[in-house]
Amino acid sequence: MLLKKKSKNGSSSSSELAYLAELITDFPLKKKISPGQAEKLLISRYLQLEKNLSLLLKLIDNPDLRNNILSLDFKYPGAPDFFPKYFYFLMHFSHAFLFSKILNNAGEFRKSTDPNGGRIGFGGSDYRTIAKFKYSGSPCDEIEKDLQDCFSLLINKPADPLSNSVEFYRRFVKIHPYYDGNGRIGRLIISIYNLYFGSSINWGNIEKGGNKTEFIKRLNECHKREGQPIYNKYFNYLLKFFRKFLVNITEH
DSSP states (O other): OTTOOBOTTSOBOHHHHHHHHHHHHHSOOSSOOOHHHHHHHHHHHHHHHHHHHHHHHHHHTOTTHHHHHHTOOOSOOOOSOHHHHHHHHHHHHHHHHHTTTTOTTTTOOOOTTSGGGGOOEESOOSSOSGGGSSEEOOOGGGHHHHHHHHHTTOOSSOSOHHHHHHHHHHHHHHHOOSSSOHHHHHHHHHHHHHHHTTEEEOHHHHTSTTHHHHHHHHHHHHHHTTTSTTHHHHHHHHHHHHHTTEEEGGGO
16 A cells, blocks of 8 residues: 555655655645645545455445344345345445445445546556556446345355355356445455355465465466456466465464
8 A cells, every 4th residue: 555664764665655646646636736745645644544444344244234234225136135225335335335425425436427438447557548458347338237246256155165155256246337446345244254154364474574465466476367268267366366365263
């Protein structure tokens, strides 16, 4: 994450401020902003996110949440299994709650009426134009259908909960329903899903050393081969990576 490295006086490193300046040039705002102002804005939004997260975890732990979900009418096709419906609601609820007071479109999917038709690119590139990125999110008019297919993996009685949840995560971040926060929401969902089956994903260790780089690499290799006969081979590489960081909660 940007702004991790701090000098002794608490300011960001020159390389991070230079990166902010580059982002401001590549993605100009209507209102001019300096790298220093951008840094302060990022820090304030990060602190707000931490506050929102602590409140969200308390709400998720509320025993009345299931009944509240069942009483709501939101877009998800009727399914006999409650789990996909629950996690689909949790996605909407979490994004809206986590990014309230941070993003003005918190809880809202990308829309075709947005700038650039709501299209988004990710995965790195030498050029900061949407068409040149390695991957693109689902077209806006296909987001809800793709998400419904994606959430159908989060069933109540899977043969292998980790396998289902990793494939869910891979598809979810590829769909990229929101402009920001897709990774956070995806990680929250699969963490709760695996906890139900008695396991915890050690995200802290995934973030350490070269683990995160390996994680992103294996994830991207799956993105590249989506829909191809060889996909299962690369998905198993990704699944094997995750198994190293899966902990039985009885061991805590």
